[in-house]
Amino acid sequence: MSGDNFYRPADVQLCQGDxxxxxxxxxxxxxMQAIKPVSLRGNRPGFEAHPWEAALSGKVGGVRFDFSxxxxxxxxxxxxxxxxxxxxxxxxxxxKHLLVALIRPLAAVQRVEDQNTIRENRNFGFWxxxxxxxxxxxxxxxxxxxxxxxxxxxLGSTRRLASLSHDALRSLQRQLIxxxxxxxxx
Amino acid sequence: xxxxxLDLGAHVAFTAVQQYVTAxxxxxxxxxxxxxxxxxxxxxxxxxxLRLSAIxxxxxxxxxxxxxxxxxxxMDLDRITRPTQTESQPLSFEPDDYPLGF
Numbered sequence: 001m002s003g004d005n006f007y008r009p010a011d012v013q014l015c016q017g018d019x020x021x022x023x024x025x026x027x028x029x030x031x032m033q034a035i036k037p038v039s040l041r042g043n044r045p046g047f048e049a050h051p052w053e054a055a056l057s058g059k060v061g062g063v064r065f066d067f068s069x070x071x072x073x074x075x076x077x078x079x080x081x082x083x084x085x086x087x088x089x090x091x092x093x094x095x096k097h098l099l100v101a102l103i104r105p106l107a108a109v110q111r112v113e114d115q116n117t118i119r120e121n122r123n124f125g126f127w128x129x130x131x132x133x134x135x136x137x138x139x140x141x142x143x144x145x146x147x148x149x150x151x152x153x154x155l156g157s158t159r160r161l162a163s164l165s166h167d168a169l170r171s172l173q174r175q176l177i178x179x180x181x182x183x184x185x186x
Numbered sequence: 187x188x189x190x191x192l193d194l195g196a197h198v199a200f201t202a203v204q205q206y207v208t209a210x211x212x213x214x215x216x217x218x219x220x221x222x223x224x225x226x227x228x229x230x231x232x233x234x235x236l237r238l239s240a241i242x243x244x245x246x247x248x249x250x251x252x253x254x255x256x257x258x259x260x261m262d263l264d265r266i267t268r269p270t271q272t273e274s275q276p277l278s279f280e281p282d283d284y285p286l287g288f
Contacts, residue, residue, distance in 0.1 A: 021288075103288075105286065108287065117275045178272060
């Protein structure tokens, strides 16, 4: 499938397969820290970080944590293009939980063998996205290992660049199933 | 024939398809007749979706809205009852180690 029939202009409403710019992608990495809002000198808002293991015990340094109700933690975050994975109905009905996957530039991949592995979708953790001059897209690939759950309000100021065509979306669904199950859709 | 539950189910389904195909695909193309067995339950939707079920829940569904030869039907059944895992080709680098840089 070439770039010409891989993308289409985005619809008015957010859809599954939309390519969106400036989307945060988080990845929890060690060492994790639990954080609590505090007031700093001059009444400036700030955060106090606590070691994850200590915070899990429920109380550290006089500060209480209740992870059954939910607490804030520090997370590694990158902002990049992303593809919306959530199904259209889910997008309409649940505005607090939107699944997006991180897009990476293929040009950053140095070895030709690795580039070809990605282009041919032979590594199931990634999905190839061809270049398209209409949308000013260079060759890229979706990182299916890096799926983030967002509140749609976070996308309020981001730009929707294009959407995947029907065939491209089917290809992505197939790759996602391969990644999760190592089995073909029947 | 092996005696595991999955293989027994495949055998039962295959036998049913064989009976159906010999009974006449031309009069009712695309519909598969599968007998209920201790291993598989089944449903066939009007649009031709065949769903085989293991005891305790659905196992897999396959679209059969086309004329299938006995060979095609048996291959499909073999594929869905004993799906083969596919190998993912590893990369020689970790993408997380590189900037995104759009």
